[in-house]
Amino acid sequence: MTPLLSAHGLTKTYGPRIACAGVDLDITEGEVLAIVGESGSGKSTLLSMLAGELAPDAGEIRYRDREGRVRALGAIGPAELRSLARTDWGFVRQDAAQGLRMAVSAGGNVGERLMGLGERHYGNIRACALDWLDRVEIAADRIDDPPTRFSGGMRQRLQIARNLVTAPRLVLMDEPTSGLDVSVQARLLDLIRRLSGELGLAVVIVTHDLAVARLLSHRIAVMRAGRVVETGLTDQVLDDPADAYTQLLVSSVLAA
Amino acid sequence: MSDARTFGTDAHPSPRLRGEGRDDLVVGAASPKGDGEGGAVGGAFSGELPHPRLPPLFADDDVGKTLSPQAGRGDAAYNFAYLDEGTKRMIRRALLKAVAVPGYQVPFASREMPMPYGWGTGGVQVTAAILGRSDVLKVIDQGADDTTNAVSIRRFFAKTAGIATTTRTGEATVIQTRHRIPETPLTEGQTLVYQVPIPEPLRFLEPRETETRQMHALAEYGLMHVKLYEDISRHGHIATTYAYPVEVAGRYVMDPSPTPKFDNPKMDDCPALQLFGAGRERRIYAVPPYTRVRSLDFEDHPFTVQSFDRPCALCGAEGHYLDEVVTDDAGGRMFICSDTDACETRREGAQ
CATH class of the missing domain: 3.40.50.300 (P-loop containing nucleotide triphosphate hydrolases)
Structure with missing residues (x-):
C-alpha cells in the first residue's frame, strides 16, 4: 500500500x-x-x-x-x-498561542475550520464544538471562554479539538x-x-x-x-x- | 549619434522642461490673457507636452470656467478640485480597477490633504478625482448636512472647484458621506463616495496584512463568520451594528465603512455608483450600480437591521434611523432623524 x-x-x-x-x-x-x-x-x-x-x-x-x-x-x-x-491536515503547535486564536472563544476556535468549509448554521457549529470539547475533556461551560483563561494543558487539548473537528x-x-x-x-x-x-x-x-x-x-x-x-x-x-x-x-x- | 552628455536645449525637447513659459506660474504674475484668472494653467501646458501620454489638462477656453472665482487670485491658486491632474488620473485609474473588480481593495498613492486623517481624506481624494464642472455636491456626516465636517468639505470644493453644492439628495450628482446612505433612494447617474477609516474587514481578526490579502485572494472568509459566531455566543444575537461585513457580487467580502447596518440593504442592487476611499490606509474600492451586496449571517441567525421604538421628535416619522441628541445637562434628550435632508423635507411637506 x-x-x-x-x-x-x-x-x-x-x-x-x-x-x-x-x-x-x-x-x-x-x-x-x-x-x-x-x-x-x-x-x-x-x-x-x-x-x-x-x-x-x-x-x-x-x-x-x-x-x-x-x-x-x-x-x-x-x-x-x-x-x-x-x-x-492538522498542526498542533508547541506554543498554543500560535495554534489558537487567543481572542476568540473556545467554541469559535473549534468552529473556525467548519465555518471555513462553508458551515453557516450557528446551532450545528455550536453542537459540534460542544461535542469536541467533551471529547478532549473540556467542560461544556467553558465553551465561551477565550483560551487566555485556560491552563496550558487545556490549551493544548483545545488545539487538538480545533484540528480534529474536520476529521x-x-x-x-x-x-x-x-x-x-x-x-x-x-x-x-x-x-x-x-x-x-x-x-x-x-x-x-x-x-x-x-x-x-x-x-x-x-x-x-x-x-x-x-x-x-x-x-x-x-x-x-x-x-x-x-x-x-x-x-x-x-x-x-x-x-x- | 550625438553625444549623450550634451546639455544643450536639444536634450530637452519640451518647452516646459526647458523652463520656457513658466513665468506665469508665479502667483500674482500678470496673466498673458489679462483676465486675472486661469492664465497660469493654460500658459504652463501650452506647446509641446513633456510626456507623450499626457494630453492637455484643459482646452484653453475651458480653463476660466473650470476654476472657481477664487482660484488664481491671491493665495488661492488651486487646480480644479485642489488635486493636481496627475494625482487625479492616478486615483481614477484605481477607481476604474475598483469598479472592474467589485469589493476588491485597490492600493493607491494617497496624498497628504489639508485636513487630518480620520476626517475624510480618502473620500475627499475620490471626490476630487471624479468631480466635473457641472457636478452638484452634497456632503453628509452622520447623515447631517450641517455638521462641521460636512460644511467644511462642501466649502472646500466650492472654493477649489467652484462647483454648485446642495443639501438636497435628489439634486446632488456626487454625495460624499461618512456614515449614512441618504434615505431618499439614489438614482442612476448619482455617485456615493464613502469616507472609510479601516477598509480591511478582517483587520481585527487577522492582524497580518500579507495574510488577509491571501485570504481575499483565495476567498477564505471562514474567519469573518467566526466574528459573527462570537457575537452570538456572547450576546445571543449578532451584535455588530456598524461596519457590518458584506459579500459583494458573490466574491469579495467588504467592510462598508462605519455605516450602520441599517443602511446595508440600501447598498444592494443600488442604481448609484458607490465608491470607497480610505486615505490613511491608501485603499480604494467600489460597488458598481446594480450589484448584489449581501450581508453575512447564519442560517439560524439571519441578518436584521436596527429598529427604533419611537418616531422622530421633529418630523414624527417612524422607521427611520434616529440619532440621540442631548438637549440639556439634566438628562434631557431627544431622538431625531439622522438624515437631516429627509427630515426637513418631511417637515416642509407637513406644513
Whole structure:
C-alpha cells in the first residue's frame, strides 16, 4: 500500500547551516511516528516542510489525497494547499498561542475550520464544538471562554479539538507536551493515543522526550545535525539502539 | 549619434522642461490673457507636452470656467478640485480597477490633504478625482448636512472647484458621506463616495496584512463568520451594528465603512455608483450600480437591521434611523432623524 505521506531526500539549509539533509520517511494511516533528537537537530524544520509551510531546497514530499491520487506537495497550488491544511491536515503547535486564536472563544476556535468549509448554521457549529470539547475533556461551560483563561494543558487539548473537528487524516505535532507538568502530560498523551487510535490518524510527533515517544509512537526516527541517524520500531530503537548517538540519547535519560 | 552628455536645449525637447513659459506660474504674475484668472494653467501646458501620454489638462477656453472665482487670485491658486491632474488620473485609474473588480481593495498613492486623517481624506481624494464642472455636491456626516465636517468639505470644493453644492439628495450628482446612505433612494447617474477609516474587514481578526490579502485572494472568509459566531455566543444575537461585513457580487467580502447596518440593504442592487476611499490606509474600492451586496449571517441567525421604538421628535416619522441628541445637562434628550435632508423635507411637506 502506498504510504499516506512519503518524503525523499528532504534538504533545507539556512545559509551555510544545514537544518535537514537528505531525510527520507514514510507514514501510513493509523501510524504514529515520533521524530526525536536534541534541540537544533532539524526536527521542527522537517515538520514545517511536511506541513507544506516551508519549501525544501531539495527533495520531494508526496501525499496521497482522499481520491487516492499520489501528488507532489510542491506541485499543488497555494489555494489547494491551504485548503488541504485546513481539512486533511492538522498542526498542533508547541506554543498554543500560535495554534489558537487567543481572542476568540473556545467554541469559535473549534468552529473556525467548519465555518471555513462553508458551515453557516450557528446551532450545528455550536453542537459540534460542544461535542469536541467533551471529547478532549473540556467542560461544556467553558465553551465561551477565550483560551487566555485556560491552563496550558487545556490549551493544548483545545488545539487538538480545533484540528480534529474536520476529521483530518494526518496530524503533525510539534512538542505538544513540553512545558506541561507530568500529570497533565500524562492526560494529554492518553488523549492523543486514544484519539489517534479511534480515528485511524497518521500522526507525526516531534519531541525531545523519549518517554513521550515510547508511550505514543509505533515507529521512531532519531535525528542529529539534520540527518536521520536511526529509524525503526520504537521499542527496538529505544531498547536496542544501534547508532552511537541513539545509544547516548537513550543513556542520557534520567530514571525516575 | 550625438553625444549623450550634451546639455544643450536639444536634450530637452519640451518647452516646459526647458523652463520656457513658466513665468506665469508665479502667483500674482500678470496673466498673458489679462483676465486675472486661469492664465497660469493654460500658459504652463501650452506647446509641446513633456510626456507623450499626457494630453492637455484643459482646452484653453475651458480653463476660466473650470476654476472657481477664487482660484488664481491671491493665495488661492488651486487646480480644479485642489488635486493636481496627475494625482487625479492616478486615483481614477484605481477607481476604474475598483469598479472592474467589485469589493476588491485597490492600493493607491494617497496624498497628504489639508485636513487630518480620520476626517475624510480618502473620500475627499475620490471626490476630487471624479468631480466635473457641472457636478452638484452634497456632503453628509452622520447623515447631517450641517455638521462641521460636512460644511467644511462642501466649502472646500466650492472654493477649489467652484462647483454648485446642495443639501438636497435628489439634486446632488456626487454625495460624499461618512456614515449614512441618504434615505431618499439614489438614482442612476448619482455617485456615493464613502469616507472609510479601516477598509480591511478582517483587520481585527487577522492582524497580518500579507495574510488577509491571501485570504481575499483565495476567498477564505471562514474567519469573518467566526466574528459573527462570537457575537452570538456572547450576546445571543449578532451584535455588530456598524461596519457590518458584506459579500459583494458573490466574491469579495467588504467592510462598508462605519455605516450602520441599517443602511446595508440600501447598498444592494443600488442604481448609484458607490465608491470607497480610505486615505490613511491608501485603499480604494467600489460597488458598481446594480450589484448584489449581501450581508453575512447564519442560517439560524439571519441578518436584521436596527429598529427604533419611537418616531422622530421633529418630523414624527417612524422607521427611520434616529440619532440621540442631548438637549440639556439634566438628562434631557431627544431622538431625531439622522438624515437631516429627509427630515426637513418631511417637515416642509407637513406644513
